[in-house]
Amino acid sequence: MWTKIVHNARVLSALQQCIVLAVVAVAFYVLITNASANIDALGIASGFGFLQERAGYAISFQLIDYSPNDTYLRAYAVGLLNTLLVSVLSIVFATIVGVFLGVCRVSENWLLGRLSHLAVEFLRNVPLIVHLIWWYGLMLALPNVRQAISFQDGAFLSNRGLTVAWASDGSLVGWGVVSIIGGAVLGYALIARYRAGLQWKGFGPPVWPAILAGAIAVPILVYLFTGSSWQWDVPVSRGFGFAGGVNLPPELLALWLALSFYSASYIAEIVRGSIQSVSRGQYEAASALGFSEMPTMLRLIVPQAIYPMVPQVTSTYLNIIKNSSLGVVVGYMELVSATGGTTLNQTGQAIECIALVMATYCAISLITSLLMNIYNYRISLRTHG
Incomplete structure (x- = not known):
C-alpha cells in the first residue's frame, strides 16, 4: 500500500x-x-499604528478630500486611488492605440504597414523613463494659463495641465459611474440570456451594442426619474490659474501618455503575432466568398486571434500597473511616492511602509490577473466550445 x-x-x-x-x-x-x-x-517603533497619526504633508492631486491634517492612512488611500486612476487610463488608451497599430502592421496597404512598423519600433526601443521625461517637458512647454489652448470653452490645455468642466455637485459623478456600470452589466446579462436561448450557438447578435445601450439608457432613466439637477462647473481663467472645473496636472498627463504609448507598442506586437498565427486559409476562404479586407479582419480573423492574445496582454497590463510607480520621477504622488516615499521618510518605519506597498501592488496584480483569466476562460469556451 x-x-x-x-x-x-x-x-x-x-x-x-x-x-x-x-x-x-x-x-x-x-x-x-x-x-x-x-x-x-x-x-x-514597529507595527502599523503610525497609520493613524497626522500625515502633515500635502498631495497636489487627489480624487478624495485630503489635507495635511489627515492621517497617513488617508494619504495611503489617496496614493492608491492615484495609482489606480493612471493605471486604468493607461490600460484603456494603450489597448486602443496598440490594437490599432497591430492591425495596421498586418494591413495589405504598404504605406500604412511601414508607418505603423516605424511607430512601433520607435516607441518600443526608447526607455520608458525617457518617454516620461519627454512628455513632461512637452507639458511644461505648453502655453501659460492666459494663452491656454481652448476646446469649445469647456476645456483648457496649458502648462498647468488640462482643466475640464465638471459637475457642480461631485456626488452626482459617483452615482453616474455606478449607474453606467450597472447599466452595462444589465445589458450584458440580458443579451447573454437571449443568446443562451438560441438554437444555433455563436450566431446571435453581438454583445457590445447591448452593453453600450445599457450603459447609456440606465443613467438617463435614473436621471429622469430621480429629478436630479445636473449643472456644469465650467473653468474660467483667473489670475495664474483656473477657477472651477477639475484640473488634471501635467504630471498625471505625462505619466498617462508615457505609459500608454510605450505599452501600446508591445500590445501592437502581440496583436500582430496573434493575427498572423491564424491560418492563411481563413483569409483565402473569406476572399473566395467575396469579403473585403476590413470585414474579414474584424469579423473573422480578430475573433480567432483574441484567445492567444489575452495572456500576453495581461502581462502588459500588469507592467503598466507596476510602472505607474515611475510617477515619483515627475512628482506625481501615487502609492510609491506617498506611502513608500514621504510617509516612510517621516516615520522611519521602512519595513511596514514597503510591506504595505508591496502587498497593495500584489493584490492589484492578482485581481487584474483573475479578471483577465476569467475573460480568457470565457473566450476559450466560445472558441473551442
Whole structure:
C-alpha cells in the first residue's frame, strides 16, 4: 500500500509542494523574528499604528478630500486611488492605440504597414523613463494659463495641465459611474440570456451594442426619474490659474501618455503575432466568398486571434500597473511616492511602509490577473466550445 502511495505521481507532487511551502514559511518566520528583534534593540517603533497619526504633508492631486491634517492612512488611500486612476487610463488608451497599430502592421496597404512598423519600433526601443521625461517637458512647454489652448470653452490645455468642466455637485459623478456600470452589466446579462436561448450557438447578435445601450439608457432613466439637477462647473481663467472645473496636472498627463504609448507598442506586437498565427486559409476562404479586407479582419480573423492574445496582454497590463510607480520621477504622488516615499521618510518605519506597498501592488496584480483569466476562460469556451 505504501509503495503505491509513494509511486503515485499526484501524491509525490503534493508532498513536494508541501515541503517547499514549509521551507518558505520557516524562512519568512526567521526573517520576521530577526527583523523584529533588531528593531526592538534599536528602540524603533514597529507595527502599523503610525497609520493613524497626522500625515502633515500635502498631495497636489487627489480624487478624495485630503489635507495635511489627515492621517497617513488617508494619504495611503489617496496614493492608491492615484495609482489606480493612471493605471486604468493607461490600460484603456494603450489597448486602443496598440490594437490599432497591430492591425495596421498586418494591413495589405504598404504605406500604412511601414508607418505603423516605424511607430512601433520607435516607441518600443526608447526607455520608458525617457518617454516620461519627454512628455513632461512637452507639458511644461505648453502655453501659460492666459494663452491656454481652448476646446469649445469647456476645456483648457496649458502648462498647468488640462482643466475640464465638471459637475457642480461631485456626488452626482459617483452615482453616474455606478449607474453606467450597472447599466452595462444589465445589458450584458440580458443579451447573454437571449443568446443562451438560441438554437444555433455563436450566431446571435453581438454583445457590445447591448452593453453600450445599457450603459447609456440606465443613467438617463435614473436621471429622469430621480429629478436630479445636473449643472456644469465650467473653468474660467483667473489670475495664474483656473477657477472651477477639475484640473488634471501635467504630471498625471505625462505619466498617462508615457505609459500608454510605450505599452501600446508591445500590445501592437502581440496583436500582430496573434493575427498572423491564424491560418492563411481563413483569409483565402473569406476572399473566395467575396469579403473585403476590413470585414474579414474584424469579423473573422480578430475573433480567432483574441484567445492567444489575452495572456500576453495581461502581462502588459500588469507592467503598466507596476510602472505607474515611475510617477515619483515627475512628482506625481501615487502609492510609491506617498506611502513608500514621504510617509516612510517621516516615520522611519521602512519595513511596514514597503510591506504595505508591496502587498497593495500584489493584490492589484492578482485581481487584474483573475479578471483577465476569467475573460480568457470565457473566450476559450466560445472558441473551442
